[in-house]
């Protein structure tokens with residue numbers, strides 16, 4: 001039986017073309033188990049899926065990874081997505097992207113590029129990514145500017161912020177003013193994957209967040225009409241959770257490199273989930289009928305206090321993956337909600353970090369767990 005929301009049309013398809021990546025970011029959400037090119041969906045299958053997506057009513061495709069540039073057939077994939085009348089967006093670290101290859105991607109009909117930066121300062125950026133890549137990104141942004149002018153390529157600069165770089169927001173925004181993206185997205189770390197393992201070192205303090213909010217507000221006013229700034233606050237400090245992925249199985253569909261379809265990139269952590277593959281099923285069947293997409297659609301699964309809460313159609317009870325990671329129960333109210341019975345796990349964490357940072361220093365502790373070739377340590381937080 002399918003729920004009413006299965007009749008909704010998804011807006012975007014997130015195509016994780018590969019999990020291979022030359023960077024080792026300490027907040028990466030990708031596992032490393034699927035890093036072999038041989039396990040990846042071939043271009044012909046991806047292009048079939050793009051056409052199925054368009055028939056389902058999807059408008060945008062986000063080509064991401066890992067690092068999508070690791071796919072030698074990326075030009076073919078972009079042309080295939082364009083041929084299916086999808087708006088093409090490439091999300092990239094830029095490592096491995098030359099002017100010549102960017103020209104080929106634009107020629108293949110790339111319409112939007114999102115280039116990630118780890119910081120405004122080279123040393124810190126390279127400590128976070130575990131890779132020497134910062135100078136290349138700056139050079140690449142200048143090359144992208146040419147394509148903005150000549151080919152109307154839209155450009156977003158993405159920056160992930162956390163305790164170690166959020167005090168440099170002024171500098172980060174100043175860097176954006178030099179690189180002139182159309183849009184600057186500043187997003188706080190979401191605590192899944194490697195970020196959850198590095199949470200002690202990444203969680204900002206409340207003092208830092210207050211300052212960040214003021215900096216963002218003043219930059220938004222100053223840059224109005226020149227650079228659009230989008231800021232994603234950390235949900236650990238929020239009163240209510242975000243509508244994760246716009247609600248489970250409501251807005252977005254993600255396909256992993258091997259062809260499995262997921263309602264959210266972190267959903268693999270939830271035990272007992274079965275993810276159907278586009279190698280065996282149509283995208284429409286997966287969206288409308290697969291067990292994984294049906295599991296947390298609607299309100300039937302909701303416990304109290306969500307079940308009778310007036311916000312349940314706004315945030316859909318928060319994130320199922322976060323609920324599992326922090327409580328061991330994927331059906332629990334997301335503990336970041338101030339009304340959740342398990343909210344104390346968030347409060348205790350914030351109290352601890354804020355107290356330690358006040359007493360010791362913002363740099364406590366300094367040991368990173370990098371995304372390397374070893375598997376992600378056990379998914380649940382201890």
Ligand code: SF4
Pocket residue numbers: 021022023024025027028029030065066067093371
């Ligand atoms: S977060 Fe960093 S390591 Fe992970 S896929 Fe993106 S660029 Fe690669």
Ligand code: SF4
Pocket residue numbers: 240241305306307309310311312313315316317318333334337338339340
């Ligand atoms: S109780 Fe549930 S529905 Fe209400 S605000 Fe919290 S997470 Fe959202």
